[in-house]
Structure formats: structure tokens, C-alpha cells
Amino acid sequence: MKIVVETSVLIGTCVFWKRKDLLVKHHFFDKCNKLFEFLRDNPELGIVTKTIENEAKNVLDKAVNSTIRHTYFPDIGTKIRVMTLQHIISNHCLDKLENLVEECSTRLPINTKKRDKIKNEEIEPFLNEIVKTTVRYIQPKMPSFLRGKRLRGELTDIMVRSLPKKGIIYKGMPADRDLTIMSEATMIYRKYEGKEKVYVASTDNHFIPNRVQIGSFLSGHMKKLDELDSSVRDKLAKKFGFIGDDPLKILEHAEKEKVSIGKVKVKKERRKILVPKQIAKKARELEGTLEAVLLNKKMEQIERLPVSALTEKLQGIKDVNTVIFDGVITQRLVDLAAERNIKYLVAARVSEAIKQPLQVNLLTFTEIED
Structure with a gap:
């Protein structure tokens, strides 16, 4: 099965911001987020087309504004304070949107x-x-x-x-x-x-x-x-x-199908792979951060950046030997790594639907040892 995530679900998931006692949450967040939690573990099932991604980005600020206006706050002063932070909240939600598209979906060519x-x-x-x-x-x-x-x-x-x-x-x-x-x-x-x-x-x-x-x-x-x-x-x-x-209905169908496939499909154990200690150390540091680190051939850090900015950064940078990040290795990243002669892609997970070039090594955090 394939799941095309329409704009309303993408918006419903990414409009979420919490700081101490302040919470801005889209009214469809709970049910939309459950689907994305599933797709994060099964990104080969999700599809977000360029049309949907662009439409979501175009209406995101309006959705954030609407959510703030319809959110209950204990006093008017708090609400005004949150409204003045709208640009910060929108930027946070935009980062989340880009992460969701990168980690939870594949992209098929559309004529x-x-x-x-x-x-x-x-x-x-x-x-x-x-x-x-x-x-x-x-x-x-x-x-x-x-x-x-x-x-x-x-x-x-x-x-x-x-x-x-x-x-x-x-x-x-x-x-x-x-x-x-x-x-x-x-x-x-x-x-x-x-x-x-x-x-x-x-x-x-x-x-x-x-x-x-x-x-x-x-x-x-x-x-x-x-x-x-x-x-x-x-x-x-x-x-x-x-x-x-x-x-939620689609999530129910997807989980049933996954269980039925799991009964006949044996998951292959992946062996531990020896890597330079700098890679193993950075991988441990990055777990749970949603950040990425770029290393050169000498295993020296070139840059540390959010995962949402990784694809764009790789398009314009040279002399990168290893990319380590807290996210999912997708086909787009693999193709980009092959173009840039990157030797290692190390991440939290690897999408199942990957065509791996011979010159790029794909590793997960659980597979590496120093």
C-alpha cells in the first residue's frame, strides 16, 4: 500500500509548538501525528508530492495564526504574548514540516x-x-x-x-x-x-x-x-x-497490512560494522537531537546543522566524506551522496525502498561499533 499525505494532514501535524506553560496545537494534531509516527518507521509507504509540500508551506503561516486565535489562554496578556511570537512559531513549524517530508515519505516523479x-x-x-x-x-x-x-x-x-x-x-x-x-x-x-x-x-x-x-x-x-x-x-x-x-482509518488499515506481511516476512539481522571512532562518537551525540554533522576525510567536523537543512546544504558543499544525522536515510539523500562522492551516510534509520550505489555505505546507529 501507499499513503499520499494530503495538505490538511501535513498542516495538522506540523502546527505544534510548546514552551513551558505555553502550547499551540492544531485541532487535528493528535490524529494526524499518529499517522506520521507510523510513517516515520515506514517511510517507504508515505508519499508527499511537491504540490502538497508547496501548498502546505504557502498556508502554514495562516494555519498558525488561526490556531493561535482559536487556542484558549488563561488571560489576554498571555494570548498577546503568543501572538507576538507568531513568526518564531511559524519558523519552528516550517522546520518540522520539512523534517516530516524528508523522514516520513518518498517522492515519485510526476509528469x-x-x-x-x-x-x-x-x-x-x-x-x-x-x-x-x-x-x-x-x-x-x-x-x-x-x-x-x-x-x-x-x-x-x-x-x-x-x-x-x-x-x-x-x-x-x-x-x-x-x-x-x-x-x-x-x-x-x-x-x-x-x-x-x-x-x-x-x-x-x-x-x-x-x-x-x-x-x-x-x-x-x-x-x-x-x-x-x-x-x-x-x-x-x-x-x-x-x-x-x-x-486514523488509514493508520488502522496500514497496521493490519503490516502485521499480515510480518507473518510471512522474516526480518534479516544486520551485523555490526566497524567504523572510525569519530563516527561512532558523533552518532551517540546526535541521537534524539534532529541534527546532522558533516565530516571530512580526516574525520574532522565541517559543520553541524538541523536535519531539515541537510539536503539543501549537501547540494552546495564539497569535500564531505561522512554525513551523520538523527533521521531517516531516503533515496534523495542517497542519490545526492553519490553525486557528491560521500562515502558514509549514517542515520537513525534507513528507508526500506532504497537503491544503494556501490560507492556509498549506508549505516544505522545500531549497526556501528568503534
Whole structure:
């Protein structure tokens, strides 16, 4: 299976900042973060496309601002103090976003011309027809002479129970960026020729089953039930292959699949490998720091930096022999190491889906000994 992480889940996970008694946390953080905890150990399953990453970066500051405004603080002075720190919080969340993309996902090549063709000629016309025929809500009608909120509410409940069909919440035609993400998910599904289940983890109603709603958006007696209607999601899945769902639901599917695979797959023990003592020492220092260290051929430290800045740094630096970092070795880093003639990549974990060049040694902290 493959899990395409949509913008809303990426934002829900990275908007988190805590300092002493101050906490800024996105209202979807808990369920989105659980999925990323799983993907951190299984990065070969996660996919974050460039479109999704850029969209998340574009809306991040707005999401941080909205989260601060909707967060309860004991007094107005504390809230004002946190609001003045918004730029610091946003930078912290941006670092976390880049770390999540680097550590918890792979990136597949996307042909933008094919993507746009799928969007304009397949997905958009298909959804246009669905939106026309989808009942967004049902408004129980009541005589105007019946007044009083309590009375009208009781009558609404009675009418709801007698309705043969209930409406679902669907926000109409998706925005252009949602259509683009759907097109990319379709391309990923077709790339695997239907041999892999492709899920889209999202909290956006355009991608996932919607809660059943009674009453119009303008009604004071609108009710949202606990029932979920998956009719729109199922039509998209049947036509284009990708399955949109809530992060926790996808996590449940992923854990079940991992258990079933684990029953028939024996994990190969990796032997301890002797390395220079400077590498082993730096590896111990870096555990739990989310930082990276660059060493030259003499095993001297060139630079220490955050893991989020590692990829960009390696693109513009020379004479690096060893890279040690508290993160996950991804295919992008391996390819970059091969280009830069880097001999060792040492990290906390190695992604399973790696094509290893002969000239680059990939090691984890648990494999090395001095």
C-alpha cells in the first residue's frame, strides 16, 4: 500500500509548538501525528508530492495564526504574548514540516503535462457531474406560524426520523489545488498498475466520507449525525483508484497490512560494522537531537546543522566524506551522496525502498561499533 499525505494532514501535524506553560496545537494534531509516527518507521509507504509540500508551506503561516486565535489562554496578556511570537512559531513549524517530508515519505516523479491532462479531461468533468446530482442537504419544511426554538427543534427531530433519505455535507466543486492532488493520486495508482492500494490521508471533506447532515447550512436547526456517507469518495475510488480517508482509518488499515506481511516476512539481522571512532562518537551525540554533522576525510567536523537543512546544504558543499544525522536515510539523500562522492551516510534509520550505489555505505546507529 501507499499513503499520499494530503495538505490538511501535513498542516495538522506540523502546527505544534510548546514552551513551558505555553502550547499551540492544531485541532487535528493528535490524529494526524499518529499517522506520521507510523510513517516515520515506514517511510517507504508515505508519499508527499511537491504540490502538497508547496501548498502546505504557502498556508502554514495562516494555519498558525488561526490556531493561535482559536487556542484558549488563561488571560489576554498571555494570548498577546503568543501572538507576538507568531513568526518564531511559524519558523519552528516550517522546520518540522520539512523534517516530516524528508523522514516520513518518498517522492515519485510526476509528469505535470499528464497530470494536468488527467485533471482537465477526466477528474474535473467527472466531479462536475457528481456535484450536480449530489444532495447536499435536506431542509425539513415547517409552517411559519410555528415559532420558538425549542418547539421547532422538537419538530425537526420528528421529521428527521421520518425522512427516507438524509443529506451529506459536500462543499461543492473542489478547488483547483484539490483537483491537482486528486490527479497526482490517480497517476500514482496507475503507476503501480492497480497492484498497490493507494490511500489519500486527509481531513478535507472533498477526499473523505462525509458526516450525514439534516437541515440546510442556513438553518438554525441543522444537525450533523454520527453516520458517515461515503458515496462521493467511493465513486472517486471506483473511477480513479485512490481511496480518500481519515488519517486514523488509514493508520488502522496500514497496521493490519503490516502485521499480515510480518507473518510471512522474516526480518534479516544486520551485523555490526566497524567504523572510525569519530563516527561512532558523533552518532551517540546526535541521537534524539534532529541534527546532522558533516565530516571530512580526516574525520574532522565541517559543520553541524538541523536535519531539515541537510539536503539543501549537501547540494552546495564539497569535500564531505561522512554525513551523520538523527533521521531517516531516503533515496534523495542517497542519490545526492553519490553525486557528491560521500562515502558514509549514517542515520537513525534507513528507508526500506532504497537503491544503494556501490560507492556509498549506508549505516544505522545500531549497526556501528568503534
